[in-house]
Each structure stands twice: as C-alpha cells, then as structure tokens.
Amino acid sequence: MKPFELLIWLLASLLLLRQIVVSPKPGMLAVLLLAASLLLILMQVLLEGWRKPVLLASLSLLALAVLPWLLKLLNLADHAPPARLLLAVAGLLLVASTVSNWLQPAVRYAVPGGPYPRIGMMALSVEGSAPPGDVPTLAERRHPPAQVKIWFPARADAAKGPFGRVSLAKRLAQFPQRGSQLDEPAQADAWPLDLPEPAPLLFYYPGWPGVAIESAALVRELVSHGYYVATVEYPARQSGMSDARHTALLTELQQSYEYSSEARYRELIEISEARVRSRAADASATLDRLAALVASPTHRLRGRFDVHRAGIIGFSLGGAVATQTVNRDRRFVTAINLDGRHWAEGRREGALRPMLMLSEPLPFPDPAQFSSTIADQRYNAIEDQDDYTQLAANLAKHGGMHVTIRDALHFNFADLCLTSPRPGRVASGRIDPHRGHQIIHAYALAWFDRALRGRPSPLLDTDTSPFPEVDVRYWPAPIAPFGDIEVARSPGS
DSSP: OOHHHHHHHHHHHHHHHHHHHHOOOSSHHHHHHHHHHHHHHHHHHHHHOOOHHHHHHHHHHHHHHHHHHHHHHTTOOTTSHHHHHHHHHHHHHHHHHHHHHHHSOOOOOOOOOSSOOOEEEEEOOOOSBOOSSSSOOHHHHHSOOOEEEEEEEBOTTOOOOGGGSSOHHHHHHHGGGTTTSOOOOSEETOOBOOOSSOEEEEEEEOOSSOSSOSOHHHHHHHHHTTOEEEEEESOOOOBTOOHHHHHHHHHHHTOOOOOOSHHHHHHHHHHHHHHHHHHHHHHHHHHHHHHHHHHOSSSTTTTSEEEEEEEEEEETHHHHHHHHHHHHOTTEEEEEEESOOOOHHHHHHOOSSOEEEEESOOOOOOGGGGGOSSHHHHHHHHHHHHHHHHHHHHHHHHOEEEEEETTOOGGGGSSGGGGOSSTTTTSOOSSOHHHHHHHHHHHHHHHHHHHHHOOOOTTTSSSSOSSTTEEEEEEOOOSOOBTTBOOOOOTTO
16 A cells, blocks of 8 residues: 555544444544544545545545444434444445455556666647547547657656645646556656767557556666657547547547457457557657657757667557557667567568567467357457467568566566456466566567667577576577667577
8 A cells, every 4th residue: 555545544444443442422533533534535636646445445434434423413323223334334345445455456666777767757749639529530530649758767856746746736637547547657747867878769559448558667667777768648638629529539449359259350350450550650750750859959858869760669459569660660670569469561571670579478279269159269269370370480580589478468568467466367477577577677678778779688699598487489580780780699699
C-alpha cells in the first residue's frame, strides 16, 4: 500500500475495533473522526490516485465514521440486528480490501539502474481538430489521432506541484482514469538534463488497444541510460472533440480480441493489419515532427536527441508495429518485439534489418487444436502456426536474435505482471515479475546500445545466456551495416 492508503486501512481498523469495544455515541470525538476520515480519503484520491482495492477500505471507513449517527437516526440499539449487520458489512469491506490489496498491490516501479534515474516526461500538443459531431468516421475509427509523450533524463530542479507531486489540476484532470490504468511514473513538466551529446531516440508502442503505456518500467530503464523515448497512445483528445466522439473511439480500440467465429476471425485479422500499418505511418509522421522540434531554436528539446538514427520497441501488437516501421522508414535502425505476433508485411517479409524478439516460449500448436470445437482455440492455433513459422524463416533470412524466457507469459513483458503476486492472475507466468523485467531490460538495453551507439555487448555476442531462465537462438545477417554501425555479428565476434 501507499502511505495514505495504509492510513485509511489503519483508521478503518481502529474505528471497527472502537465500535465493537465501546459502542461510541455521536459527539465531538465522532465529528473529528468523521472529518479526519473525509480528509484522509480526499488526500488519498488527489495525491495518490484511487485504486479499486482501496475503494473498499474507503467505503468501510465512511460507514464506520457515520455509524453512530446512523444508529441514532434509526433509533437502533448497538446490539440490534440491523446495527450488527451494518457493523458486519463494514468489517467485510475491510477484509475484502485487505485481500484485494494483496491480489492487486500498488505498483512500485524499481529505481532505474542507469546513471540518470530522474525521469521526466512532456506531452506534445495534439495535432489537428476533430470534425463536428459525436460519431467518428470509419477512417477515424481505423486511424484515430495519436498522443505523443517524450520521456527523458530530467534535471534535479524539475518543476513540481504541491507535496512534490503532480499539480492538483492535473490530478483532477486524470481522475476519470484512476483505478483503471497504472500511473505514469515520471515527473510531468520537468526540464531535460543537459547530456554530454545528443541522446539516441527510441519509440515505444503499446499493444492491441494502444490506450496506455504498458511497459513504463522498461521505458524508465532505457531513459535512465541516456535515451529519449517517444511513447504513442490512442485516441488523443483533439481540439473540439466531444466526449461522445472520444468515447466512441476509445470503445473501438478496446473491443475484445476473441476469435468467436470465422467472421470475427477474419474481421480481427483485417483490423490488426490496418492498425499495424496505421501506427507505423504515425511513427514516421511523429519522427518528422520531432525532427522539426529538435531543430527549433526556441523549443526546450532543441538539439537534445538524434532523429537520424532511431530505434523502436513495442509490446504485443506494438511489436508488429515496430517491425512494420523499420521496413517502411530507414531512419529507424532496428526493432525489438516484446512477445507480439507479426501482422501485415511484417509477418510475410519479416524485419528487413536484424531484429530482437523477446518472448515467452512459443511451442507450435498441438494438432488437435486445429479441429477444436472452440472457435477461438482453433483460429489461434492457425495464427500461431503461421506466425511462428514465418518468424523463424524471417530471422534466418534477415538476421536477428530470439530470446525466450522460461516460465514467462504474455504480461511478463509489460507492467501488468507487477500488480499481482499470484502467477497466472494477470496472464503472467511463474517467473518472478522483477526477475523477468531484469532480463528484458538487460537484453533491450544491450541491443539498442549496440545498434545506436556501436557498443559491443557480450550478452548479444553469444548463443548462450548468463540468465539460466533464458534460451537464445541467433541468426547472423548478411553483412549489411546500419548506417555506419554494423549491427549483425556472429556469436563470439
């Protein structure tokens, strides 16, 4: 729990014990306790952001704080069945909060391991204006506006809001999203640190919905080692966009991904390929925009990163976006796919430059799955077989590395695995979440350091791994330098 969350739980526990032992009556002490409860809940919401597990403790606290007045209003004795029922409900809420906090604890990101642990972030203004009306067009649904944020090493004198946190106005603006997504662990509106030379630039793309940054821990780690990272989310709130229009776009992005029938299977393939092509086009357009900003004499980003040699990394569907992007825009030097299927030209052609694939083990489907009566299982088997076959063929053709982490599952490659200690609850495997992230961060950093900085890496120059949980397959590429840095090397070189 975070500090205010813990205080709510402790105060609710004390009030529950007090109600059981002394049966308090309305009075000045009860008024003070009610005021303290309301203030504590308000502070927790504004300064920490509410989470669903804490909501239960907050309801318990409020119920216990008003219970003396409620009993008086209803003219009930402390031992009357309704009073005992109310007390039991408050106690059950507190127990439920305790259990749910164990199942979904507050995410605590590890301190980044690089020399620049202070992480800043700034959101770029959203381009364009929304058309009038509440109903988005088909083209808008397939290619919604993008919100770009830049993460960077920040100065120690970064601007701060009250209590050293994000400003109150920012907290209120973010309130509707509280409890449904993770906080972005960066200092908003910070000033970039002056680095010895322009930083390498990376792009990060999230998965199928694309509505939030799903690998902030990895972004933080890369930034702490002197990278600038541009993250892209959808849908951005364009000027003049109505609430209904924004909600419709959000609903379109968040539709479930299940092959419930042959028609839905074919529809989802079409949508997936369209999203990958659309987001790859956005990556190129964003790089154009960043090139203009970094060259602007008045912008705070002037000269701070190198737009001529960029890397791109993506989780799940974002991994397919990364492959598609390096194929269509040669300014992107290399790509990393975090446990994602490939789509569109990226599946058929592969990454035309050596790529790093980081994934859970990818066994080929059992033959029985192809004739399963469950449509989702049957069509997933078809897609897995095609994607895995093409992945191996494409890596052999163009070069690259496939790193698999045993006992990992899909969300070990994102932040969601940090929200529960129970394996499998959030599609994460038996591997310790922080251990899994340690492996992912090490390989991603080594790969980008070699591709963008020309730094040799013993971790990559071998077909074995110092991590016992890891299996490595390496395919040397035809001798073809990326710009003036040759990325493809044989093991041991």
